[in-house]
Amino acid sequence: MLKLYTYHIPFRSAFGSAGNVITHREGIILVYRDKDSGIEAYGEVAPLPGFSEESFEEVKEVLLLNKAHLEEAIIDGSGQETLRLLDQIHRFPSLSFGIDTLLYDLAAKRSNKPLVQYLFPGFHSSIQSNGTLPLSNTSATLSKADTLTSEGFTTLKVKVGSDFNNELSVLSSLREKYPDIKIRIDANQAWTVDEAITHLTCIEELDIEYCEQPVHKENIAGLKKVTEASPIKIAADESARNKTIISELTETHAADLLIFKPMLMGTFNDIFVTKELADTHSIETVFTTSLETAIGRAAIAAISAGLGRYERAQGLATGSFLKHDVASEKWLNLPVIKFPYKIGLGISLHYEGLKEL
Structure with a gap:
């Protein structure tokens, strides 16, 4: 049986993202319960305001309209075919990612493997x-740095x-106080091209590791011009907002x-x-969350473990930004994520605070 649940979780403090200030995170949790095996699999659909082109209301409508068909497809084993069809019709990346997470979580649990091992x-x-x-x-900044480094963060x-x-x-x-830690900066589109190069x-x-998004997305x-002139590596963040634009960034080597x-x-x-396209152009990738709940973050952590560069810290420890979460597993929020041997995600x-559609 497939069920849909919405969540609305406040941030501990207002969060600035892509020029917007957001005070909460909302999304839809997909839960499939297999009546024969008792397996319960999860997915999360959560468009990110300021980044995603699709809205929460749009993905909710599509899920409600297609819930019965998707459930039937999961039961008869044609879930991936249904996902491909929905992806072609609607082109809502958050919807496709959430459904695929559900399907892979289910497949991994049926194989009795952790998702990360099932994938990689x-x-x-x-x-x-x-x-x-x-x-x-x-x-204040040094005090916060003291806290983070004492917790074990090295980037x-x-x-x-x-x-x-x-x-x-x-x-x-x-840098004077912490000569050995890695420091990366995020300019959040704040600079002009000339300012970025000068700064x-x-x-x-x-010894800055890299600078995220120095100019407008x-x-x-302009991003390419900064990349070519800067003595510090440049990372595209807000610019890398979908796979089509990422392909353009890759082929032009704009970052x-x-x-x-x-x-x-x-x-x-x-x-x-x-990721393969970026690799062929010798462009590195860093994986980060979209401030999702533990379900989305667990899926992204698994992907990071298979595709991310081991020496480079990934942007995964964002659970502390939420006032509460839909799961209490602490391993997701640590400076070093070590995967427990638990099947699937x-x-x-936790169903408290979730509202069934």
């Missing part, structure tokens, strides 16, 4: 996550883009790295193929 027999048994460091005054992502002189001072102090040249000596030519948000990309196969769903 040679997966990394552990993967690093970065800690996120809001940049304010020097003492910190620092938000910049508001006051470069202050940011330069804080970053310098951060990045100024901080070259601070639509300015692909050194691509931030992959699987919820924006569609089916697992879409993710695999797009490796989580147990």
